[in-house]
Amino acid sequence: MNDRELIYVKTIADKKSISKAAEKLYIAQPSLSQALQKIEEKIGTPLFLRNANGMELTYAGEMYYKTATEILNIYNDFTNEVTYVNDLKKGRLTFGITNFMGTYLLPILLPKFKEKFPNIEVYIKEENSTNLEKQINDGTIDFALMHKHPLIDEKSIKYDNLYTDPFVIATPCNHALSKYKKNDTKFRYPRIDLNLFMDENFIFLDKNKRIRQVTDIILNIAGINPTPSLTLKNHETARRLVSSGFGVMLLPMQYIKIFYDSYEADYYIIDENKYAYWHSCVATNPNMYLSKAAKVFIELVREYYRTGQPI
Template sequence: MTERELLYVKTIAEERSISGAAKKLFMTQPSLSSCVQKIESALGTRLFQRTSTGLVLTFAGERYYQVAQDILKIYNDFEIEVSDINNLKKGRVTIGITVYLATFILPVVLPVFKELCPNIELAIVEKNSTELEKSLSSGEVDFALMHMLPHEESASHTNTDFYPLIKDPLVLVTKKDHPLKQFACARAGVAYPQIDLTKFADEPFVMVTKLQKIRQVADLILHKAQIHPPVILTTKSYETARRLACEGIGVTFTPLQYLQIFPGSYSPDYYLVAEEYTPYWTLCVAVQKNAYVSRAAKLFIRIVSEKYGANRIDL
């Protein structure tokens, strides 16, 4: 049963004649009669019978009419709902994001988005970058806010489109007045001094786990610097690693962007690392290739790019 077939039978039942229904449907009478005959033939039963007062429904016709009413109402309601979704009056956006990114991005972006779209439901899925890529592939999230490694920017990606927002440097974290501070070089107009990373070849490091992108970036930095310092402790928490570095347990790396979310109760020294070691990762929006992206999701992505990107993203 197609939508038009349902409409044909419903209209004939209400008009009680083929001619009256044909006029209402802007069809010729023979064409409508032919359509009804095909419907009855496919069903194997008559839907109408002629009487002196016009066409009336058979028992099967009455059931068809009731079903037609119900289904056509569902069609109509769905069209209204889609219109509301397209006009940002309702809908749902499922956002994949890493825990630390959520901490400083969502409080900035959500108020703007909710003011523009107060009736759009938001669902937040917090995972690490590796898990978020799986969530994208499975359709669990509409898009993801995550980081890419330096070499991933130029790589070909089979299932995901990445839209870079901004490069975020990693800084080296040490306890206050670390003995190697003497090798730091301050530069005018730069918040933190730069330090020769090779001086830390024998220093103990506190790292996050190898499954985390930040660890992968850190390992690449050390590899490019051609040093292999001992890793004395591994944790899943950037903040734990930073606090341990503050206490002199070891040194660590942390993203410059994350410094704004760390509490001020711990005050280590931060150092920039030479560009030759590509000491950064890139904040990006990740979208499954060829996937439908709703207007609401596109708006959220645009707001994020305006707040945090070098260029505005319009999907």
């Protein structure tokens, strides 16, 4: 049985007349009679008795009518729910975000989104970029706000770049190599030749972190292959160790904003030919449906970056 057949039988039973049912359904009476005949032939038993009182349901007809009513009610409820979802009066949004981007984006954008769409359930997964890519591919999140390097390309994912953030090298204050720095009118930090640090002790982050992956690419392009003096998971701990003179490290310029002034370090821009940058981006799976709620939130993110307030 399909929805049209259910409606035909239910309408005939409600009106107790094929002619009145046909009028309500805006179809010709002979066409409705033929449709009913085919339905009865398909199930192998009459659904109606024709008598002086009109069309009366048989026992099988009563069961059919009850089932038809339940199914149509479920269908109507479903279409109403879909309407609510399409109108953003109801729904669910599940996305991933890196810890750094979440720290700055969520307090600004999430209240705006919830104010406009209070009945949308929001689920957020805070992970590093590598894990977020896996979750995009397996469909556990709608999209991710994360970081991407141009030489790290997951073919199954669509990346929409929002902002380009240069990587800098962090050194202890007044490092011996600081005498080689050059002023850079484009950035607030001076520029320095990364190859000067060939023999320095580098502090690295865990290999699963995107910062580490970009660091490895930059050093490889520069022809620098240091033995890590230390590998950590927390970039703030690493930065404080740089401040204390333990070594040097590479990190995105925007990360400097979150550091405490009591742990001072010097920062230097690296030559562009070292691919020393990454992109803040929206990552989606092009083979998966993107809900209207997801599209609206992504547009909020894009608007935030368009107004010159990058993270």
